[in-house]
Amino acid sequence: MPEDPEDIRMRPGMSRRGFLSSVSAGAALAVSLKGGVPPVPAQEIETVGKSLTISLLVNGTPRKVQVEPRWSLAYVLREVLHWTGTKTSCERGECGACTVLIDGRARYSCLTLAVEAEGHAITTIEGLLEGEKLGPVQQAFAEEDAFQCGFCTPGQIMAVEGLLRSNPNPTRDQIRVGVSGNLCRCGAYKNVFKAAERASELRRQKAGA
Secondary structure, eight states, rough: OOHHHHHHHHTTOOOOOHHHHHHHHHHHHHHHHSSOOOOOOOHHHHHHTOOOOEEEEEEEEEEEEEEEEEBBBHHIIIIIOTTTTTTTTSSSSOOOOOEEEEEEEEETTTTSSSGTTTTTOOOOGGGGTTTTTTHHHHHHHHHOOOHSSOOHHHHHHHHHHHHHHHSSSSSSHHHHTTTTOOOOTTOHHHHHHHHHHHHHHHHHHHHHH
């Protein structure tokens, strides 16, 4: 029978490392006495390593790619299609660095499976360029110095782009809500808000030209 962790801890001269090792060994023994580690479901085993071909429309260009069902859109964009402007950081939908547009709406690509994106229009930050010229949101971020280290900037820009596509003339409070899912560890939020307002102005000027 495995020893009680409290009895192990109270042994004279027992170090912290020794205590943890003994508890780990006891836990492993307890699992083995109960019949061992439960097997991985057969369905999971079958999907890992299997691939299928899907069609993705990225920045207006159709591409056929082989993916595993479990691969995220962020992974496919970066590692398969090499659209590396999309950044990955937390990979669990908390920071917003991987934000892209799907059918014009901002989405976390780390939480979106590549197979879910089939048949939808995907826009990454590279897709906002107008030839060699920056798009209005990109230009506004440069003008307002709305970044420091820059790692979160692609996601911030895509969030603002998605906001302005649905609301061309947002208030400051609406901008705050629109980028609230994007974290900036450098704290450049004030300039991000100003850049969003400037981008709105640039887009209106362009539309009126």
